[in-house]
Every structure is written in structure tokens, then in C-alpha cells.
Amino acid sequence: MKQVFKYIEEHAEMYLDWLLEACNQPSVSAQNRGMLEMKELVKLFLGKIGSKVEEIQTDGYPIIYGELGNGKEKCLTFYNHYDVQPEDPIEQWASDPFKAELRDGKIFARGVADNKGNLIARICAVHAYQQIYGELPIRVKFIFEGEEEVGSPHLEFFASKYPEKLQTDGIIWEGGQREVEDKRLHVGLGVKGICYVELICKGAKTDLHSSEAAIIENPAWRLIWALNTLKNEKEEILIEAFYDDILPLTDKDRKFIQSMAYNEAEVKNTYGINSFLKNVTGDALKERLTAEPTCTICGIESGYxxxxxxxxxxxxxxxKLDFRLVPNQKPEKIAQLLREHLDRHGFNDIEVIPSHGMHPFNTNPNDPFVDIVLQSVEEVYQEEPIILRNLAGSSPMYKMLKNTDIPAVQIGVANTQSRFHAPNENIFVDDYIQGIKVTAAVLHHFR
Known part of the structure; x- marks a missing residue:
């Protein structure tokens, strides 16, 4: 692999230009802005490596499917998305979010961390490998969707209609990050799920003068009383049977959690807080972050x-509430348990409107594919990786991989201060180049 790594280093400027070109093209799925142009640009990049390219139509934005190396026994798939979040608030950006800028060893642009840096790095890795060895040792597939930032509504459709395109021996999932301080790479083996709902409580048919509060019920108070039944001051979720399906942590799970680097002082300083919930620290804090479900009030609206x-x-x-779910919890069941809980406590008049949900997903840590990725990480990075049983956030892994035994692992080019979805989104140039190298190493070792 030394020759491949050398080629990547010698052509780093070209690969950087590819990424800048991708970032300069807006592709905001929530606003249908630049999506057609970005879709064509993705196809153009896949053409640079000689990939067979197919545009799979959905009721939304198309999924771009690519394939290389027909006839090879093993198959590796890259899942990424070509859409990005809106750039608002624009006034907080130090530079134009859709004119990628290099400064202080970083690339600043909307989507550079989530997810164009990873998408382009995968293509660059294949390109570099081809330049040295000519032929890939395995089949490679690309599944690039344009709707991840709006909930991946058609990923399940793709998986059910095109099982032959989904069939693979392993997937490098969209993203990952690296610690800024000690440079340890995160290797993710799964994600939490999410159940997002809205509760609506209604009173009189119109707003009234507040003097009427002596005799007419205030829906804001009623909603607060309902919310008080969901969670206590000990951070325990009180919905009956909420915890029943959770799988217990294994010894290996706990070892992964203990391997995490989490700079508590830096996080508290960054967020402007004095302590974490329940004053937890150390391994207990990391376990809560990655392995415990949550119930979060995302926003409340009422009155003036x-x-x-x-x-x-x-x-x-x-x-608006979101529940972050851990392995074996199902968003549909959590929504139903919430409805039953409210009814049981006399709040059957409060409407529950499910918004969206994603199941948690976890790869078996003993799968051989995990070892191949870790071997590749060891070859490229000097620092020992941080292995995450699952990320604290959510991703549409389950939508695409349910009813399969396909392992999926996350490694990526972002960093813990990349400002995902926020102004001044960024990645380090060096992390991008390292990301190309580690992807090429996975290609080489996955035979």
C-alpha cells in the first residue's frame, strides 16, 4: 500500500480540487436547491473512475448507484449522501458556505463534513488504487442518495426493490470523525434510533383574556402536567414498559465504551455548563451518552x-419531543407506549402526532469486516482508534439494512469540532487525505 499512499500524497492537490468542486455546488434537499446539478456532478465523479452509473428514480431525489469490478468474489459498498443542510444562519459564516475556502489547514463549506468530504474521499481512494494496481481486488458498489438530510424517505424503497444492488459483504457508512486533540479516529459500529413526535393540547376555540383563566382550562398548564408524567428529576423515563426491550451491554460493549476519549472539561467549557446530568463522569458518562435512551423536549409553543x-x-x-433509542427499541412501539401512557394518566385528549422515526442499528463487533477496517485504520493512523458501539445520534442504517446480516462500519474525514449542520462547517485537509488512504487500505485488505 505504500505506493498507493504515495500516489495519494503526490496528488493531494487534485483530490482537494475535486472536493472543493463538490462543495461549491449547493445541494439543499429541504429547499430543492441545486439538487439536479449536484446529482449530475456525482455521476461525473463516478465516471472519473470508470464506474457503471445508474440513476434510480424515486418520488423524491434520485439515488445514484455505481458499480465496479464485476466478476470479483468479494464486494464492498460505500453509502453516502449528496444533499446537505440549509446554510442558515448565513450571517454567522466567516465565508460563503457554497464557495469552499481554505484557511488554517481547514476546508470551510456547507456539507464538507456532512457528507461530501466522505463521498469524494471514497471515489478518490478507488481512483488512487486504480492508478497503481490497475484493477480492483474486489467489486465495489456506490449508493449515493439525495435525501438523507430530510429523513431518507426512499432508502427503504431502494432496499426492497433492488435487493441485488444492496447485496454486499460489507458497507463503509457515510461518516465518522476524529478527535481534535489526540487525533484518535472514531470507528462506529452503529447508531441510536429516534422517535420524534408532537403533542397538541387544545382548550377554548380561540385565545381568551387571561381573566378567564379562573374558570377555563389553560392547555399550556395541562400540557406541562402531562410532560411531568414522562420523566422525573432523576432523568428516569416513566413511560410504562419503555425500557423493557433494551438489550443489556456485553463485556465487549463496555470495553468499547471505556476506550472512548471524552474531554469533559473541554465539552463543559465549549457548552458553557458546569456539570453533566446527575453529575456523572468517566465511564458512566460515556455509557449514558452512547448506550442509554433519552426523552427530550425539543421545543414548546403556546400563547404570546x-x-x-x-x-x-x-x-x-x-x-415537540424526541426519544433517542438504543438497540432493540422500536420507534413505532415507543409512540404507542406514549399514547397508552397519556391515556392511563388521564390525558387522552392530548393528540400525539408521530413525525418520523428511525430504528437503532448495530453491527456485530465480532464480524470479520470490523477486523479488516480496524486493520486498515492501524495501517494509516498512528493513534489507537476509539471504537463506538453506537453513536449518540441517528442514521438511516436500519432502513437500508434491516432483514440483512450486512455489517456496516463508520469511518470518516470530519473532526469533533467540524460544526455539523452549523455555520462554519469544516474539516482538516490532513484528515481528508488520511480518509482517502484508509479507504484505499480497506479496499486492499477486503479480499
Whole structure:
């Protein structure tokens, strides 16, 4: 692999130009902005490596499917997405989010970390390998969707309609990151799930003068009382049977958690907080972050909150909640348990509107593919990796991989301060080049 690594280093400027070109093209799926142009650009990049390219139509944005190395026994798939988040608030960017800028050894652009840096790095790795060896040792597939940032509504359709395209021996999933301080690479073996719902409580048919509160129920108070039944001050979720399906941690799971680097002081300083929930620290803190479910109030709306005073009795109160789920919990069941819980506590009048959900997904840590990825990481990085049983966030892994035994592992080019979905999104140039190398190493060892 030394020759491949050398080629990547010698052609780093070209590979950087490829990434800048991808980042300069807006592709905001939530606003249907630049999606057609980005889709064509993805096809152009796949053409640079001689990939067979197919555009799979959906009711939304197309999935771009590529394939190389027909006839080879083993198959490796790369899943990525070509859409990005909106750039708002634009005034907080130090440079144009869709004119990638290099400064301080970093690339700043919307989507550079999530997920164009990884998408282009996979293509660059195949290209570099081809330049040295000519032929790939395995089959390679590319599944690039354009709707990840809006919930991947058609990924399940792709998996069910094209099982032959999904068939593979292992997947390098979209992203990952590297510690800024000690440079340890995160290797992710799964993600938490999510159940997102909205609760609506209604009172009178219109807002009223607040003097009427003496005799007419306030839906804001009623919603608060309902919320108080969901969780206590010990951070315990009180929905009946909520924890029943959770799989216990294995000894190997706990070893992965203990291997995590988590700079508590830096996080507290960055967030401007004095402590973590329940004052947990060390391994207990890391276990809560990656292996425990959550119930979070994402936003509450009711009555008047503008400038000055308005004595009003609101007619409607709304709250948005998300539950982060761990292995074996199902979003549909959690939504049903929530409904039953509210009914049981006398809040059957509060409407529950499920928004979206994703199942948790975990790869068996004993799968041989995991060892191949870790071998490749060891070959490229000097630092020992951080192996994550699952990430604290969510991803559509389950939508594509349910009912399969395909292992999926996350490694990527971002860093722990990449500012995903935020102004001044960035990655280090060096991390991008290292990401190309480690992808090429996986290609080489996965025979």
C-alpha cells in the first residue's frame, strides 16, 4: 500500500480540487436547491473512475448507484449522501458556505463534513488504487442518495426493490470523525434510533383574556402536567414498559465504551455548563451518552411570547419531543407506549402526532469486516482508534439494512469540532487525505 499512499500524497492537490468542486455546488434537499446539478456532478465523479452509473428514480431525489469490478468474489459498498443542510444562519459564516475556502489547514463549506468530504474521499481512494494496481481486488458498489438530510424517505424503497444492488459483504457508512486533540479516529459500529413526535393540547376555540383563566382550562398548564408524567428529576423515563426491550451491554460493549476519549472539561467549557446530568463522569458518562435512551423536549409553543406583555389565555399548546433509542427499541412501539401512557394518566385528549422515526442499528463487533477496517485504520493512523458501539445520534442504517446480516462500519474525514449542520462547517485537509488512504487500505485488505 505504500505506493498507493504515495500516489495519494503526490496528488493531494487534485483530490482537494475535486472536493472543493463538490462543495461549491449547493445541494439543499429541504429547499430543492441545486439538487439536479449536484446529482449530475456525482455521476461525473463516478465516471472519473470508470464506474457503471445508474440513476434510480424515486418520488423524491434520485439515488445514484455505481458499480465496479464485476466478476470479483468479494464486494464492498460505500453509502453516502449528496444533499446537505440549509446554510442558515448565513450571517454567522466567516465565508460563503457554497464557495469552499481554505484557511488554517481547514476546508470551510456547507456539507464538507456532512457528507461530501466522505463521498469524494471514497471515489478518490478507488481512483488512487486504480492508478497503481490497475484493477480492483474486489467489486465495489456506490449508493449515493439525495435525501438523507430530510429523513431518507426512499432508502427503504431502494432496499426492497433492488435487493441485488444492496447485496454486499460489507458497507463503509457515510461518516465518522476524529478527535481534535489526540487525533484518535472514531470507528462506529452503529447508531441510536429516534422517535420524534408532537403533542397538541387544545382548550377554548380561540385565545381568551387571561381573566378567564379562573374558570377555563389553560392547555399550556395541562400540557406541562402531562410532560411531568414522562420523566422525573432523576432523568428516569416513566413511560410504562419503555425500557423493557433494551438489550443489556456485553463485556465487549463496555470495553468499547471505556476506550472512548471524552474531554469533559473541554465539552463543559465549549457548552458553557458546569456539570453533566446527575453529575456523572468517566465511564458512566460515556455509557449514558452512547448506550442509554433519552426523552427530550425539543421545543414548546403556546400563547404570546413577543415583546411586551399580552394578558392572554392560550387556546393551544404544542410540544415537540424526541426519544433517542438504543438497540432493540422500536420507534413505532415507543409512540404507542406514549399514547397508552397519556391515556392511563388521564390525558387522552392530548393528540400525539408521530413525525418520523428511525430504528437503532448495530453491527456485530465480532464480524470479520470490523477486523479488516480496524486493520486498515492501524495501517494509516498512528493513534489507537476509539471504537463506538453506537453513536449518540441517528442514521438511516436500519432502513437500508434491516432483514440483512450486512455489517456496516463508520469511518470518516470530519473532526469533533467540524460544526455539523452549523455555520462554519469544516474539516482538516490532513484528515481528508488520511480518509482517502484508509479507504484505499480497506479496499486492499477486503479480499
Amino acid at each position: 411570547t413577543g415583546e411586551g406583555s399580552k394578558t392572554v389565555l392560550p387556546s393551544v399548546a404544542k410540544v
